[in-house]
Amino acid sequence: MQRKIRVLVGKVGLDGHDRGAKVIASALRDGGFEVIYSGLHQTPEMIAEAALQEDVDVIGISLLSGAHMTLFPRIMELMKKNQMDDVLLLGGGTIPPEEAKQLEGMGVGKIFGPGTDTRDIVEFIRHWAATRVA
Amino acid sequence: MSKMVSTELLNEFLSGSRRALAKLISAVENDGTQARAVLDELYGKIGQAYRLGITGPPGAGKSTLVDQLAKTIRASGKTVGIIAVDPTSPFTGGALLGDRVRMHDIATDPGVFIRSMATRGSLGGLSQKAQDAADVLDVFGKDFIIFETVGVGQSELDIVEAADTVIVVLVPESGDSVQAMKAGLMEIADIFVLNKADRDGASRAVQELEAILHLRPAAPWNPPVVSTVAPAGKGLDAVWKKIQQHREFLLQDGRLAAKRKQRLEKKIHELVSRRLKQEFWDEEAQQLLDASLENFQNQKLSPYRIVEELMNKFMASLQRKMEN
Numbered sequence: 001m002q003r004k005i006r007v008l009v010g011k012v013g014l015d016g017h018d019r020g021a022k023v024i025a026s027a028l029r030d031g032g033f034e035v036i037y038s039g040l041h042q043t044p045e046m047i048a049e050a051a052l053q054e055d056v057d058v059i060g061i062s063l064l065s066g067a068h069m070t071l072f073p074r075i076m077e078l079m080k081k082n083q084m085d086d087v088l089l090l091g092g093g094t095i096p097p098e099e100a101k102q103l104e105g106m107g108v109g110k111i112f113g114p115g116t117d118t119r120d121i122v123e124f125i126r127h128w129a130a131t132r133v134a
Numbered sequence: 135m136s137k138m139v140s141t142e143l144l145n146e147f148l149s150g151s152r153r154a155l156a157k158l159i160s161a162v163e164n165d166g167t168q169a170r171a172v173l174d175e176l177y178g179k180i181g182q183a184y185r186l187g188i189t190g191p192p193g194a195g196k197s198t199l200v201d202q203l204a205k206t207i208r209a210s211g212k213t214v215g216i217i218a219v220d221p222t223s224p225f226t227g228g229a230l231l232g233d234r235v236r237m238h239d240i241a242t243d244p245g246v247f248i249r250s251m252a253t254r255g256s257l258g259g260l261s262q263k264a265q266d267a268a269d270v271l272d273v274f275g276k277d278f279i280i281f282e283t284v285g286v287g288q289s290e291l292d293i294v295e296a297a298d299t300v301i302v303v304l305v306p307e308s309g310d311s312v313q314a315m316k317a318g319l320m321e322i323a324d325i326f327v328l329n330k331a332d333r334d335g336a337s338r339a340v341q342e343l344e345a346i347l348h349l350r351p352a353a354p355w356n357p358p359v360v361s362t363v364a365p366a367g368k369g370l371d372a373v374w375k376k377i378q379q380h381r382e383f384l385l386q387d388g389r390l391a392a393k394r395k396q397r398l399e400k401k402i403h404e405l406v407s408r409r410l411k412q413e414f415w416d417e418e419a420q421q422l423l424d425a426s427l428e429n430f431q432n433q434k435l436s437p438y439r440i441v442e443e444l445m446n447k448f449m450a451s452l453q454r455k456m457e458n
Contacts, residue, residue, distance in 0.1 A: 003164050004164070004227075004252070004254070025230055026230065028228065029223065029226065029228035029229060029230045030223075030226050030228055031226070031228060032226050032227045032228045033228050034222075034228065034229045034231060034250075034252045035228065035229065035230050035231065036231045036232075036234060036250050037230060037231065037232045037234070037235060038234050038235065039232075039234070039235035039238075041238075042241075043242075045242055046238075046241045046242055049241060049242050050234060050241065050248075052152060052153055052156055053152065053156055053247055053248055053249055054156065054248075054249065054250055055156040055157055055159065055160045082153060083153060084153075
């Protein structure tokens with residue numbers, strides 16, 4: 001049986017705009033993934049712990065507060081500590097392109113900016129999963 | 135990509151690695167063969183984790199109640215494992231598992247392990263998987279295991295039957311649904327929780343519920359009704375007390391042992407059925423069926439006759455296997 005792809009979708013930090021995260025969560029569900037939605041105001045610790053317990057393949061973080069250059073590295077640090085090297089970290093929200101590039105250079109799989117077609121995200125994850133364990 | 139569970143992973147698990155615990159739950163969830171390998175290995179170490187089932191209609195506040203209940207149990211020094219089940223879409227195969235949203239308070243407590251599980255449209259197989267996951271949590275050393283499910287549909291009821299104490303959560307507005315649920319949910323509850331009891335009509339709902347319960351013939355255990363306001367933690371101590379009372383009740387006269395024995399028997403029955411089905415439907419059996427369906431409009435053979443032929447074929451192939 002094909003293993004189900006599990007994705008954790010959450011919002012880190014203080015901003016309370018969860019519409020984007022909910023749209024993404026629904027799109028990923030409709031894409032056939034098992035989406036664990038953690039909701040608002042998560043700390044990096046909560047995200048890392050949830051990802052560990054749920055044994056997810058992908059973590060998707062929505063961030064609109066501007067604190068992405070602090071919070072993403074913190075999440076990556078915790079992922080490393082938890083030996084989650086095989087987990088894909090994705091980001092979305094209002095992140096300037098140059099900083100998005102920087103984050104991608106640091107190990108974030110991809111940053112999806114505003115206006116991204118949700119189908120592209122589904123495809124990106126499918127492609128990643130297909131090439132991962134070949 | 136079914137990688138077998140390694141000894142290394144099992145050892146990590148036994149030395150208390152939460153990551154290994156998560157991986158083992160995935161293994162039993164994803165693959166029957168792996169579930170077998172894992173549980174063969176671990177079953178001797180299974181403890182006596184007490185299992186709670188929490189169910190009720192959508193929006194009744196089950197997740198919040200689980201969050202608060204886990205906190206209450208933790209305050210007594212015990213550890214908790216939670217298995218939260220949500221439905222898989224039959225159309226896309228995807229699922230949105232949102233129970234963690236309400237479980238903020240316990241999200242980073244190392245004494246709590248929360249796992250979300252999708253039903254994956256498995257025909258009756260779900261309760262197996264949830265039970266297997268609970269067994270893994272049990273061996274890991276959790277004192278209490280809580281199953282949380284949406285109280286609609288048979289497979290969810292099955293899971294709840296995997297619990298020692300079943301709690302059905304209702305809200306003041308559940309009046310009509312209580313009627314509808316009489317046959318299912320109402321019969322499996324050991325404890326009723328009327329959540330959102332700060333709303334209008336709460337005391338009337340409690341009265342109605344108690345009136346329904348009084349119509350039943352007296353039993354050794356009569357399900358109590360407890361009012362709660364879960365987000366505020368109100369009434370949680372009372373729920374916890376009733377759980378302990380029910381546990382005490384089950385511990386008398388060997389009731390708990392009998393219940394668990396019955397559960398194990400049922401599980402073995404189900405596993406045998408699944409195993410037989412797998413063995414039965416080999417390529418040859420499928421071909422035989424296809425051949426008899428080929429000309430089904432002029433079919434003179436009754437379905438029973440076809441089954442008889444399939445059975446004969448199955449018995450013959452068993453015979454051959456025995457001789458080899």
